Amino acid sequence: MEPTATPEQHGAISVVAVEDLGVSYDGSPAVERIDLHVEHGEFVSILGPSGCGKSTMLNVLAGLLEPSRGRVAIAGVEVLGPRGPAPDLGYVFQDHRLLPWRTVRRNIELALAAKGVPKAAWRERIDRYLTLLKIDQFAESWPLRLSGGQRQRVSIARALAVEPAMILMDEPLSTLDEVTARSMRQELLDVWNRTGSTIVFVTHSIREAVFLSDRILILSQGPGTVLEDYQVPLARPRRYEDPALAQVEAEIVEKVLDRWGIGAGDGEAAT
Amino acid sequence: MTLQDQDTDPVAAGVRGAPALRTRRRTVTREAVAAVLLPMASLGSLLLLWVLFYDSTRFLPAPSRVIDEAPEFLSDSETWGHVYVSLRRLFLGLGAGVAIGVAVATLMRANDRLRHLLSVYVGISLRIPSTIAAIMALVAFKRAEFGYPAVIAFITFPFVTVGLADGLASADRKLDDMARLYRLGPVARFRHVLAPFAAPFIFGALRNAHALAWKVIVVVEIFGAAEQGIGSEFNFAFRSFLLVDLMLWLHLFMVVLLALDYGALRMIERYVGRWRPVQRK
Numbered sequence: 014m015e016p017t018a019t020p021e022q023h024g025a026i027s028v029v030a031v032e033d034l035g036v037s038y039d040g041s042p043a044v045e046r047i048d049l050h051v052e053h054g055e056f057v058s059i060l061g062p063s064g065c066g067k068s069t070m071l072n073v074l075a076g077l078l079e080p081s082r083g084r085v086a087i088a089g090v091e092v093l094g095p096r097g098p099a100p101d102l103g104y105v106f107q108d109h110r111l112l113p114w115r116t117v118r119r120n121i122e123l124a125l126a127a128k129g130v131p132k133a134a135w136r137e138r139i140d141r142y143l144t145l146l147k148i149d150q151f152a153e154s155w156p157l158r159l160s161g162g163q164r165q166r167v168s169i170a171r172a173l174a175v176e177p178a179m180i181l182m183d184e185p186l187s188t189l190d191e192v193t194a195r196s197m198r199q200e201l202l203d204v205w206n207r208t209g210s211t212i213v214f215v216t217h218s219i220r221e222a223v224f225l226s227d228r229i230l231i232l233s234q235g236p237g238t239v240l241e242d243y244q245v246p247l248a249r250p251r252r253y254e255d256p257a258l259a260q261v262e263a264e265i266v267e268k269v270l271d272r273w274g275i276g277a278g279d280g281e282a283a284t
Numbered sequence: 285m286t287l288q289d290q291d292t293d294p295v296a297a298g299v300r301g302a303p304a305l306r307t308r309r310r311t312v313t314r315e316a317v318a319a320v321l322l323p324m325a326s327l328g329s330l331l332l333l334w335v336l337f338y339d340s341t342r343f344l345p346a347p348s349r350v351i352d353e354a355p356e357f358l359s360d361s362e363t364w365g366h367v368y369v370s371l372r373r374l375f376l377g378l379g380a381g382v383a384i385g386v387a388v389a390t391l392m393r394a395n396d397r398l399r400h401l402l403s404v405y406v407g408i409s410l411r412i413p414s415t416i417a418a419i420m421a422l423v424a425f426k427r428a429e430f431g432y433p434a435v436i437a438f439i440t441f442p443f444v445t446v447g448l449a450d451g452l453a454s455a456d457r458k459l460d461d462m463a464r465l466y467r468l469g470p471v472a473r474f475r476h477v478l479a480p481f482a483a484p485f486i487f488g489a490l491r492n493a494h495a496l497a498w499k500v501i502v503v504v505e506i507f508g509a510a511e512q513g514i515g516s517e518f519n520f521a522f523r524s525f526l527l528v529d530l531m532l533w534l535h536l537f538m539v540v541l542l543a544l545d546y547g548a549l550r551m552i553e554r555y556v557g558r559w560r561p562v563q564r565k
Contacts, residue, residue, distance in 0.1 A: 077461075108458065112480070114480040126472075
């Protein structure tokens with residue numbers, strides 16, 4: 014496995030700077046010695062099997078969990094956990110987590126209000142991001158009247174609308190059917206291209222990670238450590254069905270086959 | 285083009301198990317009409333029984349006599365004065381019962397020791413018959429006006445507590461996690477996440493408590509020998525053997541109760557729950 018890049022190799026302040034991160038629960042490590050740097054505008058996936066500590070790492074990045082060791086900074090501001098200042102990020106969950114009793118517009122307004130965005134700016138900003146996600150016609154709709162894909166787009170719009178330094182996405186497409194997910198992956202890339210957002214995307218799908226990402230942080234089985242900070246060697250734009258993509262996927266599967274303890278390579282992490 | 289998927293949304297499932305997604309206007313209209321006509325038909329059947337069999341009873345007055353005296357009864361300001369007194373006592377007692385019920389449920393959820401302590405009071409209050417509570421209130425407060433809403437609050441608060449506690453126990457923490465992630469403050473989290481989630485459970489408990497409160501207020505007014513209120517008029521009519529008056533008060537009592545339940549309460553509940561998808565049967 015290739016070594017990860019060291020902090021000294023990063024010149025300007027990274028949007029995300031994770032150094033020697035360790036998290037333990039009751040003395041039992043969940044993640045150990047994680048290093049990650051994400052530059053502005055990068056799309057980085059975190060790939061690992063179930064139980065490797067991806068959620069733990071996300072919770073630390075989101076400021077919901079205090080690290081046991083190491084340092085985490087987002088946009089130069091150290092993330093200290095629940096008692097520290099809120100990190101400047103947007104979050105897209107695996108399930109949309111929209112408040113069903115508030116319309117699409119009012120769901121996003123809640124996030125903007127909490128971020129301190131002036132009320133005069135709300136309408137324009139919400140309309141802009143809903144249009145970008147092609148769901149502007151649902152601005153006054155109740156979330157439960159939308160399809161799963163539409164709700165997830167609202168969730169992405171909410172994350173974008175707060176215009177954060179970074180967007181965390183926790184397996185946002187895993188609950189969608191394959192056709193919808195495939196469409197959403199392409200739209201996600203289109204949105205990323207147009208907004209220049211910095212995205213950290215958690216997935217257990219190797220193919221999805223290869224399709225979407227500039228780099229893939231490959232974690233080991235729990236307690237999670239970094240197996241490799243993998244640079245995806247494919248030019249953009251990419252096609253999901255591209256044989257070159259399948260080849261890269263196969264290479265990664267080969268790398269992790271034994272380390273993750275999975276059987277015949279199927280592009281998916283062990284469950 | 286996205287696929288229309290079957291909704292197994294965990295949030296929707298967490299809120300009273302609402303599973304469905306599709307809205308069909310024609311079905312909604314037919315169901316709405318049935319929801320009004322069928323209860324009216326049920327009430328009509330009771331009136332029909334009265335018309336058909338009143339003269340088989342010993343004391344039940346003829347419907348025609350009651351209808352003849354209804355206009356004068358309804359146009360008498362004293363009638364509505366008594367209704368107002370009972371309503372005031374009911375609203376005060378129910379309001380206090382809901383407030384106490386919500387507070388107790390919240391405290392029981394927050395702390396195990398408080399839960400053990402308060403569950404005793406909830407249990408006692410649930411099991412005491414309303415007539416016993418009315419007598420105890422009479423002993424404690426004599427005929428003080430405060431006693432009437434106090435008894436209603438005492439009898440109704442455990443229903444709100446239990447209903448709300450069950451609801452909060454099923455609360456999906458994911459929305460709370462989202463609120464924390466987007467850094468909603470505690471007031472905003474209560475107002476926009478917890479309170480709307482709890483609202484259906486509070487309304488469900490409130491409807492039950494409301495129906496019970498009406499039974500309690502009449503009993504309390506009778507046992508408390510109240511000089512005003514619907515119960516006092518029931519008492520007077522019964523003791524004076526004014527059977528037509530008794531029937532008039534009975535009908536008025538039912539109309540007021542049903543108007544509040546099916547009219548006000550359910551309308552508010554429907555408005556508060558307007559975000560839900562229509563359930564397709």
